[in-house]
Amino acid sequence: MAHDASDLQRGLALHQAGQLHEAERDRHAGSIAVPHSQMPLAPTADQSEIRNPKSEIPPPSPALHELLCTATCPACGHHVAVQFYDGGTQPLATVAWPKTALEACAMIRLPLRFVRCVDCGHVYNSQFNYGEVPYSEKPNLMFNRGAGWGDHLKSIRDLILRHTGDHPVVVEVGCGEGHLLRALAEARPAGRYIGFDPSNAINTGNGLIAGRREYFEPARHLAELRPDLIISRHVLEHLMNPLGFVQAISFAASWENIATRLLIEVPCIDNVIRIGRTVDFFYEHNSNFTTTSLERLLARCASEVELVARSYNDEVVFGLAHFRRRDDQVQFAAEAVAFRDRASNHRRTICEAIDALSQSGSRVAIWGGTGKAAAFINQFGLDAERFPLVVDSDTDKAGTHVPGTGQKIEYRDVLVTSPADVILVATQWRAGDIVAEIERCGIPCRSILLEHEGRLVDYFTGDHPYRTAKHAA
Ligand SMILES: [Zn+2]
Numbered sequence: 001m002a003h004d005a006s007d008l009q010r011g012l013a014l015h016q017a018g019q020l021h022e023a024e025r026d027r028h029a030g031s032i033a034v035p036h037s038q039m040p041l042a043p044t045a046d047q048s049e050i051r052n053p054k055s056e057i058p059p060p061s062p063a064l065h066e067l068l069c070t071a072t073c074p075a076c077g078h079h080v081a082v083q084f085y086d087g088g089t090q091p092l093a094t095v096a097w098p099k100t101a102l103e104a105c106a107m108i109r110l111p112l113r114f115v116r117c118v119d120c121g122h123v124y125n126s127q128f129n130y131g132e133v134p135y136s137e138k139p140n141l142m143f144n145r146g147a148g149w150g151d152h153l154k155s156i157r158d159l160i161l162r163h164t165g166d167h168p169v170v171v172e173v174g175c176g177e178g179h180l181l182r183a184l185a186e187a188r189p190a191g192r193y194i195g196f197d198p199s200n201a202i203n204t205g206n207g208l209i210a211g212r213r214e215y216f217e218p219a220r221h222l223a224e225l226r227p228d229l230i231i232s233r234h235v236l237e238h239l240m241n242p243l244g245f246v247q248a249i250s251f252a253a254s255w256e257n258i259a260t261r262l263l264i265e266v267p268c269i270d271n272v273i274r275i276g277r278t279v280d281f282f283y284e285h286n287s288n289f290t291t292t293s294l295e296r297l298l299a300r301c302a303s304e305v306e307l308v309a310r311s312y313n314d315e316v317v318f319g320l321a322h323f324r325r326r327d328d329q330v331q332f333a334a335e336a337v338a339f340r341d342r343a344s345n346h347r348r349t350i351c352e353a354i355d356a357l358s359q360s361g362s363r364v365a366i367w368g369g370t371g372k373a374a375a376f377i378n379q380f381g382l383d384a385e386r387f388p389l390v391v392d393s394d395t396d397k398a399g400t401h402v403p404g405t406g407q408k409i410e411y412r413d414v415l416v417t418s419p420a421d422v423i424l425v426a427t428q429w430r431a432g433d434i435v436a437e438i439e440r441c442g443i444p445c446r447s448i449l450l451e452h453e454g455r456l457v458d459y460f461t462g463d464h465p466y467r468t469a470k471h472a473a
Contacts, residue, residue, distance in 0.1 A: 087112030
C-alpha cells in the first residue's frame with residue numbers, strides 16, 4: 001500500500017465518537033475483561049438458534065454474483081466481501097452539528113453500502129470516502145459522563161496502569177479533551193503523557209499532561225517520543241485504512257527499534273449482528289469491528305497480541321498488543337533504500353555515458369523500442385534528436401514509435417544495408433539472443449554495448465552477467 005503518513009493520519013482529527021451516548025443511557029456497564037487466551041474469538045452467534053439443516057428446506061439463497069464484491073477489508077486486508085446492509089443514503093450522523101432545521105434538512109446524503117469481509121467478519125462501507133467527513137472543521141467529542149460508561153473508563157485506566165511501569169511515556173492518538181490521560185497522570189504522576197488531537201479541545205489540567213494540536217504520525221512521533229504505550233480509543237472505526245495505521249506503527253517500531261504497546265478500543269458489533277440492530281451503521285463509522293476482526297487486525301501487525309476483550313455490555317471491544325522490532329521488515333526496507341540510492345546514482349552515471357556516446361559522433365542504433373527498451377530510452381533520455389535510429393527483432397513492432405520519445409521503430413534488417421557503428425542493446429535480459437541474431441544476420445558493427453551497474457559496457461569484453469556461454473568461450 002502506498003500511503004503516506006498524512007493519509008493515514010487524516011482520520012485522527014476526530015475524538016471519541018458519539019455513538020455510545022444512547023448506549024450509555026440505556027445500559028448498565030458491566031466491564032468484562034477476558035484474557036485473550038481464554039476468550040472465544042469465533043463469531044458470537046447464538047448456537048442454540050442454529051437449526052438442524054437436515055430438518056428444513058434451506059432458504060432460497062441469492063446467486064453468488066449478486067452477493068460477492070471485491071473490496072479491501074480495512075481490518076485484515078482481505079479482498080472478498082459480501083453484501084451486508086444497504087442503508088440507502090443518509091447525512092453525516094455525528095460530526096455535522098447543523099445549527100438550523102434548514103441546514104439539517106439540506107445536508108448532503110451519502111451512501112451506506114455495508115459489506116462483510118468473508119475472512120475476518122469485519123463490516124465496512126464499501127462506498128466510504130473519507131473526504132466527505134469534515135473532522136478538521138467540526139469537533140467530535142464523546143459524551144463521557146454516564147455512570148456505567150464511567151465504570152468502563154475506570155477499568156481501562158486500571159488496565160493501562162497494570163501494564164505500565166512507574167515512569168511511563170504514554171501517547172494518546174485522538175485524545176479529545178484528554179480526560180483519560182489526566183486520570184492516568186493523577187494516578188501515576190511520574191509518567192509523561194502526551195495527547196495528540198488537531199482540535200483545540202485538549203485540557204492539559206494545568207500541565208498535568210502535554211497537548212499537541214496535530215495528527216500523530218508514526219514515522220515522526222514514535223522516534224521523537226519513544227512511548228511505552230500508544231492509546232487509540234474510538235478512532236480506528238473512522239479511518240479509511242485502520243490496518244494501514246497500525247501497520248505504520250508496527251513498521252516505525254521496527255525501523256526505529258522501539259518496543260511499544262498499543263491499546264485500541266472501538267465499538268463492537270458482535271451483539272449488533274446477533275440482534276439485527278442497524279442504527280450502528282452510519283457514515284462516519286466506516287469500520288465496524290467484531291471481536292474477531294479487531295483480533296485479526298492486531299495479529300496482522302503486532303509481535304504479540306496480549307489481550308482482546310469486550311466491555312460495556314459487549315458494546316465495545318479493546319485490544320492490547322506489543323510491538324517489537326521485526327527484522328524481516330527492516331531488511332526489506334533497507335534493501336529498498338539501497339536500491340533507490342543505487343538507481344539514483346546509476347541514472348546520473350548512465351546519462352553521462354550516454355551524453356559521451358552522443359558526442360562521440362558514432363552512428364548509434366538502439367536495439368529494442370518497447371517494454372523494457374522503452375523504459376530504458378525514457379529513463380536515460382535517449383531522445384529522437386540525438387538517437388534517431390531504433391530497431392527491433394519483431395517485425396510487428398516495426399513502423400510503430402517509441403512511447404514518449406517518438407523514434408520510428410525499424411526492423412533490424414535496416415542495419416545490414418545501413419550499418420551502425422555502435423549497437424546499444426536496450427533490453428539486457430535478452431542480450432545473448434540479440435547478439436546471436438546480429439551474428440546470424442551478418443549485421444556489421446564496431447561494438448555492442450549494454451547497461452550494467454550504471455555503466456555502458458561492451459557485450460564481449462565488459463564485466464556483466466548477460467554474456468552467454470557461447471560468447472564467453
Ligand atoms: Zn477482513
